[in-house]
Amino acid sequence: MSISLGNRRDISDNVFPEEVSKYSAPRGRFTNLIRTYKNRLIGYGLMFPAVAVFVLFFYLPAIYLLYISFFHWGILSSSTYFVGLKNFRTLFNQPLFWHSLITSMYYTIVMIPATVLLALAIALVLRTGMDKKRGGIFRGAVFLPHVTPVVATSIVWVWIFNPRFGLANYIMTSLHLPALGWLESQTWALPAVMIDSLWHSLGLYVLIFLAGLANIPSELIEVARLDGAKRHRIFYRIMWPLLSPTTFFVVVLATVNSWQAFSQIYTMTGGPHGGAGGPAFSTTTDSLLVYQTAFTYLHFSLASAMSLILFLIILTLTLIQKWISDKVVFYR
């Protein structure tokens, strides 16, 4: 942004020198030079805080992470030495690593369609089925969980999913459904975390879909009605294709968030202190394993290698999604 600010001034100076001098007092070459650099300085100055934060807390650690994934790395530098691809070989021979990848994949594969379907359905109800005042209240209610801290609300969900006196099983039994072990069950622990995550993140996706829906001109829906199309046909043939850029954005965002899901899993599973991802590693996703490896077992270089693989997986998935989107997404 600021760079183009500086550049634009350059162009006007070079292309329309007589115009510039016509409207301003005549200046020497030197003062012009100062003015040009002053503008650039302002531009870079304005960019600096954001760039500094990004470099310091994002790019530098990322590069350092890449570096240490090829080392045996201890907190004390004396024990650090180059090991090449040994960390990666260790990982690929480790069943728990493969298990964590599958767990992450399972989590993502369930979360994406659930997110898209639920968020879109809620957005449609809010947009078409409600007047402005009630719509506003419900929109607020749906968005509210997203602004609460994950850790705090996850603790509430731990109580809800308590197999003996939790709300979840109370509802299940009153619907004549079998009570579940939830967080204490190998099968149901991850779905319980998914429910919490959905509840927490849905508001944002609903908001994105609402923005997408607002972008569809109402005339298109009206003309389709006059064309004799019924509700479901209007949705599939008109709204769904025109929403595709929004849906694509939501899918990418949900994919990244799912692969990186950590706080809710850490808080909800693995006993009273959390963090262990249980029972029997049933909720140990890749990002949880990275954390445990680094900060419980202090294998920093192994965790770095794992992070690198996680990054490559997310990057690949995003590229694949981009490739698919070029074929199916319609940009106006």
Add this chain to the structure above:
Amino acid sequence: MGSSVAKVTLQGVTKKYGTEKVVDGVSLEAEEGEFVVLLGPSGCGKTTTLRIISGLEDASSGDLLFDGESVLSVPPEDRNVGMVFQNYALYPHMTVAQNLSFGMESRKVKKHEIRDAVQAVSSLLELEHVMSHKPKELSGGQRQRVALGRALIRQPSVFLMDEPLSNLDANLRERMRSELAQLHRRLRITTFYVTHDQGEALTLSDKIVVMNNGQIQQIGTSDEVYNTPANSFVAKFIGSPGMNILDLESLLENDAINDGFLSHIVKILADVGARPSELFLGVRPEHLEIVDAATDEGIACQVRTIERFGSHLQINGVVKGQEHLEVVVKCPASTSLEIEDTIVIYAGFESLHFFEKMSGSRVEVCSR
């Protein structure tokens, strides 16, 4: 509802938003195949009336009949109306061919019938070479034609157009206007056409409905609304520029005005029992002529601005001594005039109009 052309009747149609009446007791009739133009300024309720006919908007009260049957409870998809929107509202993700066939596919028409209909419409509107294009690859005129074609393809009983030409540039608008006129002559579908452009209204219509504040001001042919406007609003709205409306009482108080001209008017008004103090005098700019100040009678005016249109001059002036009485005169381009000149203007009695001050409605003084 069949595909035959419908006769459309509105009976006291009213639309309220809260307490505000956007459409207020509109009653009118369109015969089969008639081209009815709803004309009025922005916010006069013409588009809402059109949307009520389409079914996209519900009427608060009144009735709407197609061929004598009430259709107010019929949803828009079952009314068999075709509509063209101001911004065309083409499906941006579909090709021209898909845009045209969408409606028939929605109604589950047989494939070969759809193919034939698309073929027929595309050749009627000369769209054959752009059938695989998306709307954004089309020119304004082509988009307009696709929108027309999409509305026409199902052979609607009623054809609705909401300012369909207003997004086109001036040249193209004129061409599309004559194309629309030709199309209507060929197809003879009952058409409602909303516009604020009186040029379109006067040239296209069989019948003009002039609206203001949700109410019908006058229904008539182009000639009728131009020559015998029902009230001072229609008089000012129709014509380019609109009719001069002058307060007769003020004119009579003015010493600067040549008595002969006005006393003639007062005498005729007295003969029919009308009081000049309760009337507005109306005269069209093109019916005023500039006469010789020294010899002829008329109203003395001072020239304020002169606009040159090539074919004619448009002079904006004020009545001398009464700056609040503004007068517009259209005169031949050859007239030599300067700003601040004093001119005397005159119009024959047959081209004068009179309107009641209170209600604005027309007062017939003598048959024209």
